Amino acid sequence: MQTTRTYTTVFILLLVATVAVWFLNISLGSVNIPFREVLGVLFSSEAGNDSWNYIIMEYRIPKAFTSVLAGSGLAVSGMLMQTMFRNPLAGPYVLGLSSGASLGVALVLMGATMFGGVAASILFSEWGLVIASSLGSLLVLLAVMLASVRLKDTMAILIIGLMFASLTSAVVSVLAYFSPAAQLQQYVFWSYGSVGDLSWNELGILSFFWFLGIALALFSIKNLNSLLLGEQYARSLGMNISRNRALLIISTSLLAGSITAFAGPIAFVGLAVPHLIRQVIPVNDHRILLPAVILGGAILMLLCDIVAQLPGSEHTLPINAITSLVGAPVVIWLLVRKRKFLF
Amino acid sequence: MVAVIGINGVGKSTFLRTISGVQEALSGKIEIKEENRENISSEKLARMISLVLTEQPLSKNLSVPELVALGRQPYTNWIGSLTAEDRKKVREALALVKIEDLQTKKCYELSDGQMQKVLISRALAQDTPLMILDEPTSHLDMYHKAQVLKLLKDLSLSTQKAVIFATHEINLALQLCDKIILMKPKEVVQDTPQQLIQKGHFESIFPQDLIVFDRTTKSFRIKT
Numbered sequence: 001m002q003t004t005r006t007y008t009t010v011f012i013l014l015l016v017a018t019v020a021v022w023f024l025n026i027s028l029g030s031v032n033i034p035f036r037e038v039l040g041v042l043f044s045s046e047a048g049n050d051s052w053n054y055i056i057m058e059y060r061i062p063k064a065f066t067s068v069l070a071g072s073g074l075a076v077s078g079m080l081m082q083t084m085f086r087n088p089l090a091g092p093y094v095l096g097l098s099s100g101a102s103l104g105v106a107l108v109l110m111g112a113t114m115f116g117g118v119a120a121s122i123l124f125s126e127w128g129l130v131i132a133s134s135l136g137s138l139l140v141l142l143a144v145m146l147a148s149v150r151l152k153d154t155m156a157i158l159i160i161g162l163m164f165a166s167l168t169s170a171v172v173s174v175l176a177y178f179s180p181a182a183q184l185q186q187y188v189f190w191s192y193g194s195v196g197d198l199s200w201n202e203l204g205i206l207s208f209f210w211f212l213g214i215a216l217a218l219f220s221i222k223n224l225n226s227l228l229l230g231e232q233y234a235r236s237l238g239m240n241i242s243r244n245r246a247l248l249i250i251s252t253s254l255l256a257g258s259i260t261a262f263a264g265p266i267a268f269v270g271l272a273v274p275h276l277i278r279q280v281i282p283v284n285d286h287r288i289l290l291p292a293v294i295l296g297g298a299i300l301m302l303l304c305d306i307v308a309q310l311p312g313s314e315h316t317l318p319i320n321a322i323t324s325l326v327g328a329p330v331v332i333w334l335l336v337r338k339r340k341f342l343f
Numbered sequence: 344m345v346a347v348i349g350i351n352g353v354g355k356s357t358f359l360r361t362i363s364g365v366q367e368a369l370s371g372k373i374e375i376k377e378e379n380r381e382n383i384s385s386e387k388l389a390r391m392i393s394l395v396l397t398e399q400p401l402s403k404n405l406s407v408p409e410l411v412a413l414g415r416q417p418y419t420n421w422i423g424s425l426t427a428e429d430r431k432k433v434r435e436a437l438a439l440v441k442i443e444d445l446q447t448k449k450c451y452e453l454s455d456g457q458m459q460k461v462l463i464s465r466a467l468a469q470d471t472p473l474m475i476l477d478e479p480t481s482h483l484d485m486y487h488k489a490q491v492l493k494l495l496k497d498l499s500l501s502t503q504k505a506v507i508f509a510t511h512e513i514n515l516a517l518q519l520c521d522k523i524i525l526m527k528p529k530e531v532v533q534d535t536p537q538q539l540i541q542k543g544h545f546e547s548i549f550p551q552d553l554i555v556f557d558r559t560t561k562s563f564r565i566k567t
Contacts, residue, residue, distance in 0.1 A: 229400045
């Protein structure tokens with residue numbers, strides 16, 4: 001019966017790390033701005049240098065906040081899916097959620113030009129991408145859930161997720177083939193993933209969905225803990241299985257869908273962070289796991305973004321590639337070292 | 344303490360899962376304390392019936408006290424915080440099953456027998472008048488089978504709980520149970536072990552070609 005108290009130090013460390021990495025993130029970038037100046041821009045009203053001020057306020061800070069939201073949101077949706085599907089390999093990317101979102105976005109970016117007219121003008125609005133991508137991931141998740149009701153075998157569910165991923169990517173390629181170059185390029189850049197393209201407005205929209213998704217997850221904590229015993233025990237403990245499942249699906253698709261819409265399909269964070277956290281704090285209680293995963297996701301994403309910016313150079317790498325490059329070896333290393341997933 | 348006995352596939356598990364509410368009734372209706380089960384909310388039912396299933400818990404990474412504490416879920420608040428009362432019940436549940444020494448263990452470190460006791464302890468922590476177990480002794484050796492069933496018997500006496508369990512341990516059930524529900528493909532009989540033996544019900548639960556029931560030793564033996 002370890003209580004939250006036992007983990008206070010871990011949480012303080014995670015929190016300090018998050019803040020530290022956040023500051024590191026905004027002080028590093030293509031333009032070399034001294035740390036003292038960064039603090040000056042942040043904490044005093046007098047702007048020492050107008051362009052530095054602009055870079056930090058309009059580019060780096062929104063980017064850092066986007067990283068925090070995207071990392072934590074994806075990590076939470078990964079944790080929810082791992083518990084819901086009773087599978088340590090589940091995550092928004094593996095189960096085809098991101099592919100569903102990609103399909104939604106591809107239809108909007110490339111399909112809208114084919115349909116044209118009023119539909120396009122609605123779809124091209126800020127909300128259009130979010131709605132399309134959320135709907136896309138919701139559809140895939142529903143299909144996977146339907147399959148999981150019929151199939152008890154979790155391996156089969158994962159394979160179905162992978163099949164959905166190939167199906168959607170096939171449709172995307174067909175769309176891409178018929179699209180004009182400009183739209184195609186827009187889609188390709190979206191698919192590389194980027195946390196740097198959000199205005200303060202868009203950041204507001206993203207955080208709205210983030211709070212909604214996290215709130216739903218928060219209200220599912222007790223049921224998530226019952227689910228650790230399996231669905232039948234959970235039911236015998238008084239849990240309403242279908243209502244809870246619906247809540248979890250909505251929460252996951254809000255998080256994964258909105259993040260994918262704004263930041264592109266970001267691989268590995270959702271799968272890796274819950275495992276990394278379980279290795280650091282050997283705990284299954286979602287009351288502790290949820291906040292730890294939120295902080296862990298934020299830290300990993302901020303770090304990946306620092307690497308992607310290639311500080312000091314004018315190039316920026318696709319964030320999607322970095323998360324995989326960092327995430328995959330870490331998971332492999334942990335697996336080999338511990339010889340098993342603590343799940 | 345009531346045992347449910349019958350040949351494989353006769354519907355013991357289905358019967359237990361139906362009365363416990365894990366599964367919908369195929370036909371007919373179930374009454375618990377003269378109330379139709381379908382009218383009992385799942386929250387209320389969780390305070391009436393606790394379960395030990397053949398299915399193993401999903402996460403073996405839970406520690407023993409964590410798993411037992413999950414039995415308190417029907418009583419905890421929306422986020423599942425344990426009150427002092429809950430902690431007391433968990434300690435009592437561990438003590439009743441005599442597994443206080445397993446408190447520091449994780450579930451994946453336990454033997455099958457220990458795991459079964461932890462699951463029984465979890466069901467006790469749920470603090471229900473009725474406890475239902477589906478084949479609690481499968482996978483256990485002869486000694487631990489007897490140990491678990493003896494434990495259930497003692498618990499049913501000390502805590503005044505009704506315990507219903509499905510089992511294939513006819514010999515042990517005959518010695519320990521107050522009543523036995525005998526499920527045969529065409530009829531279901533319920534009586535004390537003595538009565539069931541006298542009326543010759545055990546002779547007909549299995550096909551007659553391989554094993555026969557010996558009334559004097561109250562056990563089955565292979566036909567010679």
